[in-house]
Amino acid sequence: MSDSREGLPAQRRWMTVLQKVGTPLVSAALAVLVGSIIIWASGYDAGAAFAALFKGSLGGPKQIGDTILRAIPLIFTGLAVGYGFRAGLFNIGAEGQLFLGGLAAAWLGVVLAGLPWIIVVPIMIIASALAGAAWAFIPAILKARIGAHEVITTMMFTYIGRYLVSWLVIGPLKAPGQIPQTVAIPPEAQLPRIQELFSAGTLEALPFLQLGRAHLGIVVAVLMAVLVWVILKYTTLGYENRAVGFNPWASETAGISVQWTTVKALCISGALAGLAGSVEVMGVHHRLFDQFSSGFGFTGIAVALLAKNHPIGVIPAALLFGALSAGAGTMQFEADVPQKIILIIQALVIFFVAAEEIVLWFVRRRQKEAMSHAG
Template sequence: MSDSRSDILALAEERKALSVEAPASGLRRRWQVLLWSTLGPIAAILAAFVVSGLMLLVAGFDPLFAFATLLRGAFGDLRVISEVLLQATPLMLIGVGLAVAFRSNIWNIGAEGQFYAGAVLSTIAGIYLGMLPAVVLVPLVLVLGFVGGALWGVLAGWFKVRFGASEIVTTIMLNYVAIIGTGYLVTGPMIEQAGTYPQTAKVAEAARLYRFLPPTRLHIGFLLALVFAVIVYVLLFKTSTGYAIRAAGHNQTAARYAGIDVERTVLLAMGISGGAAGLAGAIQVSGLTFRLYQQISPGYGFTGIAVALLAGNHPLGVILSALLFGALRSGSEVMQISAKIPSVLVFVVQGLVILSVVSYGVYQMKLFGRLRVAKEG
């Protein structure tokens, strides 16, 4: 191992060793971290807008008008803002969950499938247990959503622990199982009475989440997502369980040496991240759609990866990055309708923003890895 490393690295190490004596380094490092972690993403987003603006121009559209409608679509009025928050809700839950997985060095690409697994289980409860009162049914629906996603996640974790199967492969495969399985359920066993559309019946009134800001559709699921992010933050950084998860993520060998049950942390991290995605599915059904259908997630599970990465896998950072992605999603829908931009180009704009922030994240990890670790507990 050591002989493949360049001597420049060795020199850097010597420099690092020397710099311990520098008294100002701690404070300066903190400032650098703060500066780079705020200015960086903003610059990345601006760069994406410049590039996509050029593309819109080439395609014969007025980029300024397009972006103005995008902004109006994201922040125009209360209704629009509430839609942004609704869009951000599943992304926030999924992103927070993925942050846990990524921090323990597990590449869970299966949030999409875990979202479906949670949605299926909570829909079943919401439809068939409609006789229960809301105070029982709503929590039950949410818990079952979490359990469904968690089981789906733990399954992939178990494959990894038991057989050494790459979680990247297994979680992607389980996505297909969950999505196609849902397709089967909503076209067959669970199809609504009328039977015209491939969708289930609506869940019982008692299974639906309270909408606290009428006439908007904003429901308490959004607040739950915020609370969830804080809980996961506390779990990761303030508890011994979080210590074990992060230790195993940084250095599995050292974690084993320290007596941490690394297999357990893998299952736990997959459980939490799957559960978060499943909870997102449950909230989507009980708060917004009230029923299950084939395309209930427009790729939340995949966007969630970018949400988590953009936030540097920090649960509180995920709140902000989920709001950004929510705004982008909402705004670009309006851009598509009002500015008559073809959907393909809208996807290009979205894709460029995501691409630039994610590649900024990777770049930052490479360049400021040392600065970023300063934030680590």
């Protein structure tokens, strides 16, 4: 008896650490496991599928570059959704804010052609954040003032934003030619690829730097993750955000304006999602078209949940989903498994993180075994 009582605090500490890092890891592992059962049960070669998935995402510097490339927008949308969650808000409409951010970047990149990059790039980045925030503003006001559920309103604004962009790329902003897309932004408005920063000789000597399409947006993304972490941990803004998410009634009593904090939280979330749009335009496509995002806003939900809404945790979570998405093409090509399996794995990750009980059941069982061995 006394043994277990003495062991309790340490054990509890171990449990919390395990829950913080362990449950996401177990969730991700369970999701991949169930995903491979689905692949196998559908009559595919699961082993070949995962070999191809691995090859396409981590098989070499170019593939690792592809993983990074896809993780970049996911870091931003993961931060966006996570920041909202920390205030108790579910910004399911990051995809729409991303479209508006991409629109701002694609438009300004062309309008400001001729100016040096040191002026153009910051303006584009800031403008895309503002555009994303603006797209979240009406849902934010509606949530704060009358309690309209942000899940419905931000989702509706996603559809509205997508139709808006689809009209602009067919209509007023259409580049000459058959394809509905905007004019390409000039090189000084683009985020360069990482391998372009090094000379051919350096790349020859250090082949791991040949990261293919991965671009400098990764630096912006990591810096932004650190910034969001600092804001949440060390500023009044972040404190109020967390307090309202934790307990709005107590916050109100303590003198924090829940309404104003809600508006700020959803707009900052929208701004972060808007940045995802700008890095995609500036680093990858260099222009805007209808399908320029492959659901990064929605994947951001899985990223945020897997990261337990921690800004730094968003980086590895985004890399995981980036790797899945980078490898999916190779998997389809070599093992014939439809890429849609990635969506299923994403859904399973969200499910397992939400249904922590399942995961905790595994953890507790492990623990029980460990204790019975000790006893």
